[in-house]
Amino acid sequence: MIRTLFRSLEAVHGMIYFAPEADSRYASAGLDRPGGYFASRAAALGAVGAEVVIATFYNFNPAIVRARIPQAWETVSPERMLELRWEAADEALKKVLPDDLKEINELAKRAAERSKEMPHGRTLFAAHAALPWPDEPRLQLFHAQTLLREFRGDGHLAALLRHNVTGIEALVLHAATGEVPAEALRKTRAWSEEQWAATLEDLRKRGLVGEDQLLTEKGRELRQGIEDDTDHMAAAAYDVLSDQEKQRFVELASPLSKAVVEAGMVPGRR
Numbered sequence: 001m002i003r004t005l006f007r008s009l010e011a012v013h014g015m016i017y018f019a020p021e022a023d024s025r026y027a028s029a030g031l032d033r034p035g036g037y038f039a040s041r042a043a044a045l046g047a048v049g050a051e052v053v054i055a056t057f058y059n060f061n062p063a064i065v066r067a068r069i070p071q072a073w074e075t076v077s078p079e080r081m082l083e084l085r086w087e088a089a090d091e092a093l094k095k096v097l098p099d100d101l102k103e104i105n106e107l108a109k110r111a112a113e114r115s116k117e118m119p120h121g122r123t124l125f126a127a128h129a130a131l132p133w134p135d136e137p138r139l140q141l142f143h144a145q146t147l148l149r150e151f152r153g154d155g156h157l158a159a160l161l162r163h164n165v166t167g168i169e170a171l172v173l174h175a176a177t178g179e180v181p182a183e184a185l186r187k188t189r190a191w192s193e194e195q196w197a198a199t200l201e202d203l204r205k206r207g208l209v210g211e212d213q214l215l216t217e218k219g220r221e222l223r224q225g226i227e228d229d230t231d232h233m234a235a236a237a238y239d240v241l242s243d244q245e246k247q248r249f250v251e252l253a254s255p256l257s258k259a260v261v262e263a264g265m266v267p268g269r270r
Helices: 002-017 020-028 033-045 050-057 062-066 078-094 102-115 123-129 137-162 167-175 182-188 193-205 217-238 243-262
Strands: none
Touching: 002 078, 002 102, 002 137, 002 217, 002 243, 020 033, 020 078, 033 050, 033 078, 033 123, 050 062, 050 123, 078 137, 102 137, 102 217, 102 243, 123 137, 137 217, 167 182, 167 193, 167 217, 182 193
16 A cells, blocks of 8 residues: 555656756756756755765766766756756646645645654655745645655665665666666666676576566565565655545545656656
8 A cells, every 4th residue: 555655646756857847947057967867856955975966866877976966066056956846847747737736735745744754864855854845736746745755765775775785786676577678777877788787697696587687586575575665664654644545645646647647747657
């Protein structure tokens, strides 16, 4: 149920990483697409250095981060990046979300506020949790899901660390599920073909991936353990909701994410 709750609203946040409304604003500020992504998502942390972004984003090739952070802060301030992100989210979501968001906002905000009581060990989440709530209902929903996403995401990193899985290993294991093309994961995180192949070979030797480049039984058990740990650590954010309210959350949120996906705002999702 925890994963269902999260996924039911995820597209309302996830679209910001692909929205042309965001890319155009970041470009106007002098940043290319990777630079805009790193700076906009890290802006809540302040003008941090590359190593902080590498640590908190986890699975990107450190080289691509160092090529853009901290140089991005010489071009645009973290405060301005946050403004640009809010503007982009509002413009993009205005196209697909209804005006009446009161009920889902109340539920999502309660869960988000609950998560704010538990910032320990969740650095990227805590930085976003310190931001003030926006007034616009669309942005309130976007912010609520941003908090729930980063709360879950930081827990996911803890699960990866617990299972001794590195960033690139996590990507290769994800690709080995067959759910996402390996090339898409490799290229968007800027790993070379050689780095990817070396990691794949190492995972084969460890019995986690087979010759067909898909997960073995041992690999599936590892992935399931990581996902179960992630769900367990994310569950506390939703414990403020009753079982009936959780069902209502999914009922209200799912059509909103569906509208985002059907509008083509999240690539690869239909």
